[in-house]
Amino acid sequence: MSNEDRKVVVTGMGMISPIGNNVAQSWDNLLNGKSGIQKITLFDTEGFSCKIAGQVNDETYNTDLPHSRGTHFGLAATKEALEDANLINDEAILDEMAVFIGNSGNRTGLDDFSEEFHARNLKELTLRDLNSDSQFDKSRYSAAAETIAKKYKMYGGCYSITTACASGTQAIGLAFDSIKTGENTVVLAGGCDAMITEIDLMGFCMLGAVTSGYNENPSKGSRPFNKDRSGFVLGEGAGMLILEEKEHAMKRNAKIYAEIAGFGNAISGYSILDTPPNGENLAQAMRNAMKEAGIDKKQVGYINAHGTSTRDNDSSESAAVIDVFGEDTLSVPISSTKASTGHLISGAGAIEAIFSIMALKDQCLPPTLNLEDIDGKCSLCHIHSALERKIDYSMSNSLGFGGSNTSVIFRRFEE
Template sequence: MEKRRVVVTGIGAVTPLGNTIEETWEAIKAGKSGVGPLTRVDAEKFPAKVAAQVNDFNIEDFIERKEARKMDRFTQYALAASMMAAKDADLTITEEMAPRVGVWIGSGIGGMETFEQQFVTFQERGVRRVSPFFVPMMIPDMASGQVSIYLGAKGINSCSVTACASGTNSIGDAYKVIERGDADVMITGGAEAPIVQMAIAGFCANTALTLNQDITTACRPFDANRDGFVIAEGSGIVILEELEHAKARGAKIYGEVVGYGSTGDAHHITAPAPGGEGAARAMAQALQDGGVEPSQVGYINAHGTSTPYNDLFETQAVKSVFGEHAYNLAMSSTKSMTGHLLGAAGGIEAIFTVLALKEGILPPTINLLDPDPECDLDYVPNEAREASIEYALSNSLGFGGHNACLLFKKY
C-alpha cells in the first residue's frame, strides 16, 4: 500500500512566551525566557520557587464563560490553540468532510487542578457539593473531546497519555492515521496545566524540579550546573493534512511529516535507560520510517529537560545514532525558554521544529554558560542561528520509559 504524504497546514499555541504562536516564535528567535517566579500557588510551601506560567490568557476570547467553567485549564489551552490552528489553516469543517477529520491531543496528567479543587470541596462540604462536571473536566481525553465538539470533527478521536512524550506520540499517531488513509485531516498536539500544588509537590519529592531560584539561569539544558527542570504549562496544536487534500483547497504548507518512532525503555519508572538506548531506537525508527539517512538530518529539537541524566543520555543517544555526523548537526533545547510543558512539550516543540525548517532559523539553547564536558555537541548556545536544513527531528522522552520522535522535512 502506498503511503499517503502528510503535511502541516496550521499551527496554534498558548505558551509561557505568548498566547499566540506568532508571539511565541518571535520570543524563541530572540532567545527570551518565559521562566518567572512561581505565583500560581503559594511558593513558600515548596523548595522549587520558579515556573513558566501562561500569562494574560482569557478563554472568553474563544468561548462563552458559562461553557469555559465546565473545562479544566488544560482543556481551555487545547481548545484555544486548536481554534487558532484551524484559523491559521483556513480550515472550516463542513458536515460532508467532518467524518474524515479527526482529533488526537495528548496530556500527561489531564485535569489536575480540577481534581485538587473538587477533592477539597468533597472533604469540606461532602459528596453533594462535588461538581457533576468533575469527571469530564478531569480526564485527559477531554481536550480531544471538546475540540471535536467545538470544531465539528467527527473522525477518530483519541488521546495519548505517555507522560512527557504525550504530545509527540499524539502527533505521530495522528500522522499514521492520515498516512494509512483513515482520515484526511487531524487536529493534534498536546495540552497541560500542571502548575498546581500536588503536581509541584510530587515533582519536588522525586527531585525532578530545579531548586535554582534565579529565573535567569534556572533552566539551563546541557550546562554543567543544571539541576532539574522548570515546570510549565500551555498547549501546542498542529493541523496535519493529506498532501493532495491540502493542495486541492489551496492550503499553505509549513512542512512535511515523514517519519515517526516510538519505543519503550523497559528500564525504570523515571530514569532514562543508560546511554539513552531507548531514545536512540526511537530516532533510528523515525529515520527508517522516513527513508532518510542520518547524514541528511541538520537539526534536532532535543527533549533537553535540564536534568542531569536526561541531557547526558540524550546526547549519548544522538551520538549512537548519528556517529560522527552528531558533531555536524545542531541540537537545541527550546525548554531553556519555555520550561517543560510535560505532555504539551511535544506539541509546541513540533511547531518550533517545522518553523525552523521553513524559515531556516535554528532556535537557541539559552543559559548555556558552563558547558558540561560530557555534553559536547552543537547545542546552538544562547543565540538563534540561520541555517538551511532539509530534515529535522523532534524528541520527547517520558516517565515510564516512553520515547517518541518525529521526523520533519522542509516542503
C-alpha cells in the same frame, strides 16, 4: 492512490506557551532569547523548594467556561490552528476530522473537585453533581480531547494519548500513521497541559526532579546540557497541528508548512523516571524515524532535543545522539527550547514539533538559553543564539516518564 503513496503535510498550527499567545509571538520570542520562566503566581509557594515555572498569560483563555486550565489552552491553540488552515468554518471537513490529543490528565479539575468534595457532606453529593459541567468532568483524562472535538464539531474520532512527556509527540505520530494508512484524511493533533499546581509541584519537589537554586533568578532556572543543571522547570500551554493528506491539501490550495516524513517509537524498561545512561531506546526511536523517512544521518539538519535540564536525561539523550550520528554528531545543530519555555509535560512535544517546523520554514534554528558551561557528557553541536542555516529535515525528540521514547522528522516542503 495506494497507502504507500500517501504523504502527510502540516497545513495549520496553533500555540499557547509561556513565551507567547500564538505561534508567531512564541517563535519570535524564542529566536530572540526571551525566557518565559517566572516566579509562580498561581498559588502560594511557601514551603516549596521550587518557586518558579513557565506560566501562561492568564488573558489568553476564558475562565468563565467550565473546563480545566489545560483544556482552555488546548481550545485556544486549536482555534488558531483551524483558522490558520482555513478550516474553522468548513463543516464538511470538520465533520470527518479526527482528534489526537496528548494530555496527562486535568489536575486542576481534579483539585477543584477535591475541594468541592471536602467542602460538602458526602451524603449531599448526588449524581446530579456529576453532570457534564461538573468538576468531575473537568478531571477526566479524556476531557481535553473530547471537549476540543465537541467544541469544534470534529466527529471523525477522538483519541486521548497519555504517555507523560512523550504524549504530544506520540499524538502527532499516531495521527500521521492514521493518514498514511488511509484511515483519516485531515486530523487535529497535538498536546496540552497545565501541571503548575500544588500537588504536582509538591510531587516533583519530593522527587528532586525540579530545580531549587534559581528562585530569585527564574530566567536562569532551566539550563539544559549545562554542567550545573539541577532539575527541570515546569511549564504549561498547548500546541496543535492540522495534519492533512498532501493531495487533499493541494486540491483545496491549503498553505503547507512542512511534510511529516517519519515517526519512531520505542520504550525502555530501565526506570520510571530516568532513561538508560546509554540512551539506547531513544537511539532506536530516532533510527526508526529516519528509516521511515528514508534518510540517513547526514540529512538531518536540526534536532530539537527533549533536553529537560535534569542531569540524567540530558546526558542520556546526548549519548543517544552520539550513538546515532557518530562522527557526524558535531555537524548536526541541536537545541533545547525548554530553556525558554520550561517543560510543558504532555504539551512539550507538540510545541517543540511546531518549533522544528518553523526552523524549516524560516531556515533559522532556535537557541538553548543559559548554556554557559557545557557538561562534558553533552558534547554536541549546541546552538547558543538563533542560527540561520539551510536545512531540509528537522527532528524533534521526546522522552516520557515511564520509559516512552519518541522521535518525529519533518521535511521542508517543496511544491
